[in-house]
Amino acid sequence: MAHLIAEVVYRGIFQKNLAARITRGIVLSARKAGRWGIAFGRYGDSPQRNGVPAKDFAIVADTKEELEQHMARYQPKELHVTICVDDTLCKGVESWAWYGLQPINRLLLPNGHLLVTSTQSADELLKDAHKKNTPYSLWILPGKASLAGLWVYKEDHTEVRVLGALAKIAPQILSLQAVAEAIREADWGSDLKVESARKAYERVEGRPVKITEGNPETPYSFEMPKWWEMREGVTIPSLPIGKPIEGGKGYRPERSAVFKKFSTRTMRPVIDFDTCVKCTLCWLQCPDSCFDVTPEGLYDANMESCCGCGICEAVCPVGNCITMVNEAAFDDNASQWDMWRKDKDAYKAWLGGKITDKVHVARSHGFRYRGQYEEELASGELELGGAALASGIPGENADQKGLKPNVHGDKSSSIVTGVAEAPGG
Numbered sequence: 001m002a003h004l005i006a007e008v009v010y011r012g013i014f015q016k017n018l019a020a021r022i023t024r025g026i027v028l029s030a031r032k033a034g035r036w037g038i039a040f041g042r043y044g045d046s047p048q049r050n051g052v053p054a055k056d057f058a059i060v061a062d063t064k065e066e067l068e069q070h071m072a073r074y075q076p077k078e079l080h081v082t083i084c085v086d087d088t089l090c091k092g093v094e095s096w097a098w099y100g101l102q103p104i105n106r107l108l109l110p111n112g113h114l115l116v117t118s119t120q121s122a123d124e125l126l127k128d129a130h131k132k133n134t135p136y137s138l139w140i141l142p143g144k145a146s147l148a149g150l151w152v153y154k155e156d157h158t159e160v161r162v163l164g165a166l167a168k169i170a171p172q173i174l175s176l177q178a179v180a181e182a183i184r185e186a187d188w189g190s191d192l193k194v195e196s197a198r199k200a201y202e203r204v205e206g207r208p209v210k211i212t213e214g215n216p217e218t219p220y221s222f223e224m225p226k227w228w229e230m231r232e233g234v235t236i237p238s239l240p241i242g243k244p245i246e247g248g249k250g251y252r253p254e255r256s257a258v259f260k261k262f263s264t265r266t267m268r269p270v271i272d273f274d275t276c277v278k279c280t281l282c283w284l285q286c287p288d289s290c291f292d293v294t295p296e297g298l299y300d301a302n303m304e305s306c307c308g309c310g311i312c313e314a315v316c317p318v319g320n321c322i323t324m325v326n327e328a329a330f331d332d333n334a335s336q337w338d339m340w341r342k343d344k345d346a347y348k349a350w351l352g353g354k355i356t357d358k359v360h361v362a363r364s365h366g367f368r369y370r371g372q373y374e375e376e377l378a379s380g381e382l383e384l385g386g387a388a389l390a391s392g393i394p395g396e397n398a399d400q401k402g403l404k405p406n407v408h409g410d411k412s413s414s415i416v417t418g419v420a421e422a423p424g425g
């Protein structure tokens with residue numbers, strides 16, 4: 001008797017369809033080998049919100065009885081494989097379904113497998129993924145996060161590439177042959193996608209992770225209220241008004257102590273305080289009250305509560321004053337204004353380094369404008385999820401930052417109609 005339990009950790013809304021296809025593909029592949037399976041989303045993650053981490057699960061087993069045994073739970077508590085389809089989730093996940101920050105590898109069984117789609121190295125990812133008290137394997141499938149949205153699906157082959165990688169990781173349950181047959185027969189499958197799965201099988205690379213490796217931070221958590229401490233009825237206290245800072249020269253809005261939101265973002269704003277004209281627009285428009293007003297009248301985005309929506313960048317009237325940068329380029333949530341106040345020259349150098357960091361390709365939660373996906377595909381980097389496009393809204397800020405989208409007009413139409421060459425071919 002054998003079984004496999006896997007989860008897909010994904011960005012709510014933006015990767016909802018991707019996660020569903022992967023878990024469904026696992027079950028369909030298992031059926032090709034005569035096994036039984038079920039794919040389902042976690043109840044607590046619905047309704048989803050943009051970018052908020054969420055999970056889908058797949059369970060496959062040799063027999064129906066064994067499958068039923070593992071289904072008789074609200075959700076799996078231990079996993080053989082965690083599939084992470086956005087590498088910035090390696091920093092930890094805070095979903096609607098629990099409280100506090102959970103390490104990406106938290107539910108893995110000893111010697112389980114963490115599969116991440118990423119262009120980063122294992123050492124870089126292990127700066128983010130928290131230490132675990134049992135060993136496991138880290139597998140990297142080269143590729144960028146596939147972020148689209150609820151109403152569109154980004155046909156960049158990520159779903160089949162993950163299935164091909166899984167055939168390498170758990171061949172006793174999912175053979176490459178079974179994966180190929182399932183993809184060919186799926187309503188979203190094709191021979192081209194079968195070829196992508198085979199290439200992923202060859203390209204995915206894993207390495208063992210020792211208990212001494214990983215991010216040493218303790219993920220934030222808090223004491224849950226006792227039942228006798230709860231208020232009557234379904235009421236929750238609203239946030240109080242904020243507090244003055246430095247003798248009333250500045251102001252800090254009150255923020256939730258129990259829901260931080262930073263694991264929602266794939267990008268964060270960096271601010272050039274030297275060019276800020278104190279117009280207040282970022283402070284007024286931020287949907288999460290992220291900005292502290294500093295004693296100088298500047299605006300410092302609090303990185304524990306920023307969800308990375310990019311609105312501040314879009315509304316800032318000063319070119320290059322606020323720039324959204326890939327979250328993977330940062331190791332902490334420290335105050336940028338604190339850094340700037342201590343050493344302005346060092347801050348300027350840090351800021352420039354982050355904005356021009358080419359190792360961490362530009363990205364966004366999803367498509368920002370009509371035609372963006374066609375532009376990405378036309379770049380010819382289908383296997384890596386398309387070109388590294390500028391974040392934000394072209395015309396408003398991408399040009400100013402010298403990050404022009406890569407437009408290949410007439411090539412795009414042939415690729416989106418599905419006659420492109422095989423990825424990586």
Ligand code: SF4
Nearest residue numbers: 286306307309310312
């Ligand atoms: S990206 Fe900007 S506007 Fe959006 S939550 Fe963060 S600080 Fe606020």
Ligand code: SF4
Nearest residue numbers: 276277279280282316
């Ligand atoms: S929108 Fe830009 S210029 Fe205006 S206060 Fe914010 S950072 Fe400064």
